[in-house]
Amino acid sequence: MIDGEPALPEFSFSNDVWSRIFSDYVSFLWKACGVFGLSQKHIEYSDRELALAVKEAEIDIRAMLARRSKSRGVSHGKIAGGLAFRLSRFKIVHFKEEAWDNSHFHLIQELAATLLVRKLFVQRHVPEANILELSYQLSRRHANQETAGLFFDAFVAEAG
Amino acid sequence: MDNPQLLAESIERMMKYRETRGEVCLNHGIRTSEELDALVSKAPKDDDVDVNAYRRLLGIPTE
Numbered sequence: 303m304i305d306g307e308p309a310l311p312e313f314s315f316s317n318d319v320w321s322r323i324f325s326d327y328v329s330f331l332w333k334a335c336g337v338f339g340l341s342q343k344h345i346e347y348s349d350r351e352l353a354l355a356v357k358e359a360e361i362d363i364r365a366m367l368a369r370r371s372k373s374r375g376v377s378h379g380k381i382a383g384g385l386a387f388r389l390s391r392f393k394i395v396h397f398k399e400e401a402w403d404n405s406h407f408h409l410i411q412e413l414a415a416t417l418l419v420r421k422l423f424v425q426r427h428v429p430e431a432n433i434l435e436l437s438y439q440l441s442r443r444h445a446n447q448e449t450a451g452l453f454f455d456a457f458v459a460e461a462g
Numbered sequence: 463m464d465n466p467q468l469l470a471e472s473i474e475r476m477m478k479y480r481e482t483r484g485e486v487c488l489n490h491g492i493r494t495s496e497e498l499d500a501l502v503s504k505a506p507k508d509d510d511v512d513v514n515a516y517r518r519l520l521g522i523p524t525e
Contacts, residue, residue, distance in 0.1 A: 316496050318503065319499055322502055330511070336513050337476065338522070343467060372493065373493070375491050375492045376492050378491050381492060406520065418512060423502070425506075429483040430516050434516065434519060434520070
């Protein structure tokens with residue numbers, strides 16, 4: 303705290319982490335297209351929205367760090383949940399008309415987000431059914447950063 | 463949140479409340495940017511997504 307003003311803890315994604323998020327996000331976006339049988343040419347994505355989502359996740363993590371004791375930090379699952387939430391909320395993926403008839407296109411952005419954070423932060427197998435259910439939850443129902451984080455925490459804890 | 467100052471003040475109020483209630487979150491790990499960097503550096507480079515496993519669950523013909 304400086305001059306009576308409270309401050310959030312210092313925290314930011316390193317350049318390497320930013321680079322990994324961006325490159326792997328695009329890979330998983332194309333993978334999600336493959337899962338649902340959507341052609342990549344029917345999808346566009348916004349680099350700007352992707353960057354804004356990651357910046358917002360940084361603020362979320364700083365807030366979570368502030369709420370915890372400095373010696374214990376934030377779990378891998380909560381970081382995964384925070385980024386998955388932001389990547390599902392910002393307007394990153396845009397569909398051309400040819401994609402509108404695909405019955406799963408509403409899950410594309412969320413599946414890409416979920417696969418990305420599982421790989422980067424959880425680093426454990428999460429069954430495909432659970433990945434799909436969280437993607438649906440993020441897309442059509444409600445899950446905030448920390449409830450999505452609890453989902454991933456459970457798999458980290460299970461693996462030991 | 464658009465106003466980091468308001469967010470920080472909100473957290474400070476919650477921390478004062480928590481001083482009387484104890485730690486709530488039991489899952490911990492990453493404390494610094496460097497620790498997160500080290501975690502991500504260990505993430506595998508290869509892609510382990512089984513497209514057909516997802517397709518079977520969704521009733522989509524497999525490749």
